[in-house]
Amino acid sequence: MLASATPTVFAHLPVLGDLTRTRLLLLLESQELTVAELCAVMQIPQSTVSRHLKALADGGWVTARAEGTSRLYRGAGDAMDSAAQRLWDLVREQVSETTNALQDGRRLERVLAERRSKSQQFFSTSAGQWDKLRGELFGRAFHVGALLGLCDPDWTVGDLGCGTGQVAEALAPWVRQVIAVDESAAMLQAAKRRVRTLPNVEVRRGSLEALPIADQSLDAVTCVLVLHHVPAPALALAEAARVLRPGGRLLLADMMPHDRESYRHQMGHVWLGFSDAEITRYVTEAGFEAPRLRPLPPEPTAQGPTLFAAAARRGGTPSRPRPQTRTRQPLTSVDEGESR
16 A cells, blocks of 8 residues: 655645734735834734744745845745645635734835835935936936837837937837938948847948838838938938838937038038928928927037927828928038028
8 A cells, every 4th residue: 555645735734823924924925025024014023023934935935035235025926836825825814804914904004105205205305316316326318218118029110311320229129120221331331330239130221312111111210310411301201101101100300400500511411400390391291190399308418409309100191292392412502591
């Protein structure tokens, strides 16, 4: 006759045969708490709490993790075996309505309120310095990178006028594919070096007025600090609409109107910025809907003109730009009093 193994449930009975341990489990089932917080809730000494936590941890009932100099404890939850879970369901039903357990629940609410008050107290006394402190700890633009998480992971995005590939590099971890386009061979070589380890970035040479991209093949396009170099902005935006699927997103970033004429000769700028009215007209005529434009707050160390960001959505069939739409060849002298 074969000897039967000891049922698993018997290994758990000694651990749950103590009211203090079951009260701890009730608290840790829903909240992650420190030893000090458990002492405050249960009103028992630290040595007692620590001793019972060790027994619970050894039995696989709680888990712990380090956070700075503290250790946070929590119930094991789904990590418990099925026998332990069924036993705990029965014990919880009996213990949760005891006077001690009900009092623990009320004191837990107070402990959690104290957590919130400490955080609120910090911000009430430090609000004036918070931007400075956060910048010192994390930099001024960390949130910009984080916001890329709003991109759909199934998107194919065109980075038009990609330059050295900064935008393509930032987008690549968050989307399915990036197609980076630029007319300058030197810029494309720099972009290729930057994205060489990113398999989902493809670099193509071409102008923004004749993109080497198939019709309706992109979900979004970016055009960052490049439109002021384009002789025919309306044609470039019409091309952007052509390669976008209906409902696809356009994001522009460029300079607001300025009077720095030297930029034409030093950096080959064709346009001295764009007004809200101009950008709205360009994107609307190209077939985009719901355009929005917002000035961007300047960085403290930035020396250039104020920038803007504009967003729009591709509507139906885009229209071609009208013949009189603003165009110019680079470095051609044109009266700056022309109507925009």
